[in-house]
Amino acid sequence: MTGRLVELDTVPEWLRGLVERSDHLDAAMFTRFGPPAGARTRPAAVLVLFGEQRHGPDVLLLRRADTLGSHAGQVAFPGGGIDAGDNGPVGAALREAEEETGVDPAGVRPVALLPELHVPVSAFVVTPVLAHWGTPSPVHAVDPGETAAVARVPIAALVDPANRFQVRRAGFDWTGPAFAVDGLFIWGFTAGLLSVLLGLGGWEREWDTGDVRDLDAVLAEYTAPAGEPRSDA
Numbered sequence: 001m002t003g004r005l006v007e008l009d010t011v012p013e014w015l016r017g018l019v020e021r022s023d024h025l026d027a028a029m030f031t032r033f034g035p036p037a038g039a040r041t042r043p044a045a046v047l048v049l050f051g052e053q054r055h056g057p058d059v060l061l062l063r064r065a066d067t068l069g070s071h072a073g074q075v076a077f078p079g080g081g082i083d084a085g086d087n088g089p090v091g092a093a094l095r096e097a098e099e100e101t102g103v104d105p106a107g108v109r110p111v112a113l114l115p116e117l118h119v120p121v122s123a124f125v126v127t128p129v130l131a132h133w134g135t136p137s138p139v140h141a142v143d144p145g146e147t148a149a150v151a152r153v154p155i156a157a158l159v160d161p162a163n164r165f166q167v168r169r170a171g172f173d174w175t176g177p178a179f180a181v182d183g184l185f186i187w188g189f190t191a192g193l194l195s196v197l198l199g200l201g202g203w204e205r206e207w208d209t210g211d212v213r214d215l216d217a218v219l220a221e222y223t224a225p226a227g228e229p230r231s232d233a
Contacts (some may be wrong), residue, residue, distance in 0.1 A: 004112040011111055014057055015050055015132060018201035022112035022130065030117055030196050043116075044124040045089035046079030047097040048197065049108060051133030051152060057203075058152045059194070060139065062100055063184065065148045066223070073148070073223060075186045077193075078103070079126070089113060089127035101150045102142050107135030119189050128193060157181045159198055161207035167215040175212060185222035187215065 003023040011019050049060040066073045078097035086092040090113075094105040114128040141147040157163060158179055167187055168175040177195040179186040186194065198204045 002113045002115050006111050019112050021200045027115040041123050041125045043082040044126045045093040046077035046128050047093035048128050049131045049133050051136050055154045057155045061153050062150045063148045075184050076190050093129040100147050101139040103139050104137035109134050159203050159205045164207040165211040169215040
């Protein structure tokens with residue numbers, strides 16, 4: 001099942017366009033990668049949690065601990081593998097968000113499911129769960145061994161053309177969107193998903209897609225010890 005889970009008139013007006021468009025999406029709009037025939041994949045879910053503060057709409061992101069064995073130091077949505085005891089993608093996304101960021105699921109309302117997206121490097125097939133943070137709760141890095149920082153990142157900062165560029169890695173046939181906001185370097189799966197959602201939500205501003213930077217050089221810049229992303233909520 002994909003598409004919206006609620007009636008549109010129950011969603012804040014600023015989020016309504018994105019939820020409405022969720023009824024007409026397929027995986028090809030987000031990625032050119034699909035699981036090879038016969039490939040063994042693992043189901044997973046991420047929580048794309050939109051809230052609102054004095055600075056306007058924002059989205060909840062975390063930075064993974066530098067000591068993790070996979071995706072170390074990367075900025076991501078809360079999420080992970082779907083366990084047998086979860087109530088599908090929604091249950092998994094809410095559980096993982098609580099475990100990683102301390103968010104209170106009681107204040108979160110899932111509003112739409114996006115198509116399953118294949119992540120080749122981890123063999124996950126990920127269902128993004130769009131949600132509205134109707135009653136925000138304090139968030140923090142629950143387990144520093146897994147999560148280095150948690151941040152509510154303003155949509156206005158993400159769509160600021162000064163904070164957007166593309167990255168590529170030498171020797172790879174791949175170029176992808178990236179963001180640099182409040183000490184966070186967002187790339188890969190998370191940046192690709194965010195980039196599409198910003199456009200679908202009607203928030204995107206024109207930016208320089210010709211600004212392409214070397215991924216390893218940017219990673220080196222953002223793994224330097226100069227400043228941590230904010231963890232306030």
